[in-house]
Amino acid sequence: MTAVGHDTIKSRRTLTVEGKAYDYFSLPEAAKTLGDISRLPVCLKVLLENALRFEDGRSYKVDDAKAIAGWLEKASSTKEVPFKPARILLQDFTGVPAVVDLAAMRDGLTKLGGNPQKVNPLVPVDLVIDHSVMVDVFGRADALQKNVDIEFERNEERYKFLRWGQDAFDNFRVVPPGTGICHQVNLEYLGQCVWTSTNGGTTFAYPDTLYGTDSHTTMVNGLGILGWGVGGIEAEAAMLGQPIAMLIPDVIGFRLTGKTAEGVTATDLVLTVTQMLRKKGVVGKFVEFYGPGLDSLGLPDRATIGNMAPEYGATCGFFPVDKIALDYLHLSGRDTHRIALVEAYLKAQGMFHEPGRPDPIFTDTLELDLSTVQPSMAGPKRPQDRVLLKDIATSFKSDLTKSLGVPANETGTSVKVEGKNYELTHGDVVIAAITSCTNTSNPSVLVAAGLVARKAHAKGLKPKPWVKTSLAPGSQVVTEYLDKSGLTADLDAIGFETVGYGCTTCIGNSGPLEDAIVDAIEDNRLVGAAVISGNRNFEGRVHANVRANYLASPPLVVAYALLGKVTLDITTEPLGIGTDGQPVYLRDVWPTNKEIADVIAISLSRDQFLKRYGEVFKGPKQWQAIEVDGDNATYRWNDGSTYVKNPPYFDGMTMEPAPVGDVTGARVLAELGDSITTDHISPAGSIRKASPAGEYLGERQVTQANFNSYGARRGNHEIMMRGTFANIRIRNEMLKNVEGGMTKHLPDGKEMPIYDAAMLYKKEGVPLVIFGGKEYGTGSSRDWAAKGTFLLGVKAVIVESFERIHRSNLVGMGVLPLTFKEGTDRKSLGLTGEEIIDITGLDKAITPRMDLSLVIHRPDGKVDTVPVTCRIDTVDEVAYYQNGGILQYVLRGMAAAA
Structure with missing residues (x-):
């Protein structure tokens, strides 16, 4: 997607690479008008180029470029600018509803008198089917094939729909199931660092940028590609050509020095970085890494750090392109001309990282000496709760009675598992999974896991019988180098057979535990543990019956499968007894850095990437066999389908939106606490x-x-x-000592599921509100956290603070986000959930971040009025809200242009 624009700043130039000419918008030329921008963080240079390229005097103005350049004055800004990414990345969980919405928009445009085939992505869109495979079968040679078969059987309707979309929409490609995790496919294949497109016979070059409908889109930041997670709602708008307005962010510089010590993994490093940045407070900010320590970080290590930006709260964790990135592009099979273009273009723009260049200017900085990083894990509930490996057992025992709620007199509970020859206790590891995009893209930690397996197997060790083991590589290339090194056989030998290529245990697709284990846990309220190489360990996410969840490096996942408990100090206790009758310790099986490097050197090659990605869109035989409906204009909805249904967003829609008015007579659907995540909501x-x-x-x-x-x-x-709001661990403060998606229907006070209450209120014509605490909406970019909220009849969400993506998604669905003023919250106001709520001031002209009034009608007849801040943050968001949502706004624009 390229717009030539007005080029008022006169920055358009031509770059010739290997005899081929590319037009581009030159930052050095723009600097002649804008002033010196050489020390602007590279991530902001990407935003500046975007503003120059799309400048048209309407949506993009000269003032936008000036505002980005002017950021240097204070290293901060209160200005907002539009942004259009070069492309969109979807995974299937968020991609299916996005395609459903596009199909519904075609129906809606037809009803408004327009041509349905005008509804197409205007930028390249790649959907990677990676979230549907589950670990139903594990620990056996045919686990992969069995799980693929089950996946296709379960998802036939969804996959038929996606095949229809692949044929029906322009600019839309589908990477079939069984290929890999979207972020790893993006890192290894889709990402180009510099994007190109042709407009009017001219080929343009510009930075590769993207929105992804998964928060871990930031993984590709490690390759110098600026992208971050958005809700499906924002992504759909971007697909349809809408610029998304954003405040020019603060940029935190993270200086790295030194080199990691022997035995320390990339996972240990990223957990340390996550803890530091979460403590620093970087929500809504960009983080850019710099310093001499970059030279010792391989590209996969950078991607591991970039991946966990959502866990440390930043919009992105960006690494500028340098020689290490160019080498990775070559290794991973990118076209040699494209690599030459990347180097030439980024050097011409002053965006290529080279030693000796002055450091950028940042809003603030922090520093880490890599040599100080120690082996660590994070848990039992949050990714930022890092614990040194040697302290895990002690930490768990403390958390057991504190955050996990086990009475002190029950901490020693031991239960015989029916039909088994073992007992279960609190802290037994029932899931050990090498999973998730965070680590499965990194050869160093996967080879380390294989070497731990090799040494443990040689000594005769096996995982404890209560542990469910699994390996879900992030791409087929992983299998290539594990096979070539012989490590696949070692992993298989101790139960880590490949179960699928996709996002498995980390997102809750961990599959079932054995019934006897589930019964023992449920009947005795045991706190089972999971050790996974993932990025998320929120309550209820990994498995409904596993309450303590730890993030760890892949080799530690293998080690804990052997140990079987988090109640023993893995650094001093034996993992098991070898066939020689001697205890085997972690130090006996842990590989050296040289051992890992030697295996990678002989096992990983460019040819493996070229082979595995040569037919990336072909897919397995089941995918190829799917028959596609021949009608490419509008989708033929099946009313009986339980997978794909025409949503009601455009029902009764007219060309002119209804006027916005105050919310009156609303009931409280739920009153929630701090750190309510999108996993709790969606x-x-x-x-x-x-x-x-x-x-x-x-x-x-x-x-x-x-x-x-x-x-x-x-x-x-x-x-x-x-x-929606049905998570088994969510607590509604309107009820006492009740977990799960329950509420009171008022005024009768009956307790019932939140959905049932919402439908009763809907019949009664009663609008609804939600109250919450700090960091509401933390976590993945889940559009259904906003869509479900809207469909339940919620008109406003009033909290102390929002996480970035969810707030934006609420606006995109026409739900009003409000925040309490400093010093005021649901507790200081004494809210019980039995109040009747009005929100006034909406009948006036809505402006970003305006004050509105929250009128609280209490059961005793008292009425209080308090000011709240409207968190509709931009002028574009005002338009979306006034239209009832972003999709309605776009659709009306399409119909008007017909």
Whole structure:
């Protein structure tokens, strides 16, 4: 996507690389008008180029470029600028509803008198099907094939729909199931560092930038590609050519020095970085890494750090392109001319990192000496809660009675598992999974895991029998180098057979535990543990029956599978007894850095990437066999489908939006605490039979065995709205000592599922509000956290603070985000959830961050009025809200232009 624009600043130039000419918008030329920008952080130079390239005097103005250049004056800004990414990346959980919305928009445009085939992505869109595979089968040679077969059986409707979309929409490609995790495919194949497109016979070069409908899109920041996670709602708008307005961010410089010590992994490093940045406070900010320590960080290590930007709260964690990045582009099979273009273009723009250049100017900085990083894990509930490896056992025992709520007199509970020859106790590891994009892209930690497996196997060790083990590589290239090194056989020998290529345990697709283990946990309220090489360990995410979840490097995942407990100090206690009768310790199986490097040197090659990505869009035989409906204009909705359903967003829509008015007579649907994540709000994981969604499926003769997951059913709004706020660990403060998605229907006070109460209120014509605490909406970019909120009838969410993506998504769905003023919150106001709420001031002209009034009608007749801040942050967001949502705004624009 390129716009020639007005070029008022006169920065357009031509760059010739290997005899081929590219037009581009030169930052050095723009500096002649804008002033010296040489020390602007590279991530902001990307934003500046975007403003220059799209400048048209309307959506993009000269003042936008001046505002970005002017950031240097204070190393901060209160200005907002538009941004259009070069491309969009979707995974299937968020991609299916995005394609559903596009299909629904075609229907909506038809009803408004327009041509449905005008609804197409205007920028390249890649959807990678990676979130649907589950670990149903593990620990056996045919686990991969069995899980793929089950995946296709479960997801036939969804996959048929995506195949239709692949043919129906322009600029839309689908990477089939069984290929890899979207972020690793992006890092290894899709990302180009410099993007090109042709407009009017001229080829333009510009930075590769993207939005992704998964928060870990930031992984590609490690390759110098600026991208971050957005909700599906924002992504859909960007697909349709809408610039997304953003405040020019603060940029925190993270200076790295030194080199990591022997035995320290990239995972240890990223957990340290995450803890430091979360403590620093970088929500809504960019982080750019610099300093001499970059020279000792391989590209996969950088990608590991960039991946976890959502965990440390930043919009992105950016590494400028340098020689190490160019070498990675070559290794991973990128076109040699493209690599030459990347180097020439970025050097011409002053965006290529070279030793000796002055450091950029940052809003603030912090520093880490890499040599001080120690082996660590994070848990039991949050990724920023890093614990030194030697302290894990002590930390767990403390958390058991504190954050995990086990009474002190029950901490020693030991339970015989029915039909087994072992007992379970608190802290036994029931899941050990090498999973997630964070680490499965990194050969050093995966080879380390394989070497631990090799040494443990040689000594005769096996995982404890209660541990569910799994290996889910992030791409097929991983299998290539593990096979070539012989490490696949070693991993297989101790139960870490490959179970699938996709995002498995980290997102809750961990599959079932054995019934006897589940019974022992549930009947005795045991706190089972999971050790995973992932990025998320929020409550209820990994598995409904596993309450203590730890993030760890892949070799530690293997080690804990052997140890079987987090209650023993893994640094001093034996992992097991070898076949020679001697205890085997972690130090006996841990590989040296040289051993790891030697294996990588002989096992990883460019040819492996070229081979595996040569037919990346072909897919397995099941994908190739799917028959596609021939009608490419509008989708033929199947009313009986429980997977894909036409959403009601455009029902009754007219060309002119209804005027916005005050919210009056609203009831409180839920009153929630701090750090409510999108995992708490959005439907995720398995669907319980005794739930509104389970009942919906049961009424349609779907057996429980075929319920699949909420993620797989994101294309059906009826199921998703039933699962909104239904997380088993969510606590509604309107109820005492109750977990799960429950509330009171008022004024009768009956306790019931949140969905049931919302539907009763809807029949009664009563609008709803949600109250919450700090950091509301933390976590992944889950559009259904906003869509479900809207469909339940919630008009406003009033909290102390929002996480960036969720606030934006609420606006995109026409839900009003409000924050309390400093010093005021739900507790200081004494809110119980039994109040009736008005929100006034909306009948006036809405402006970004304006003050509104919250009118609280208490049960005793007292009325209080307090000011709140409207967190509609930009002028564009005002327009979206006034239209009832961003999709309605775009659709009306399309119809008007017809």
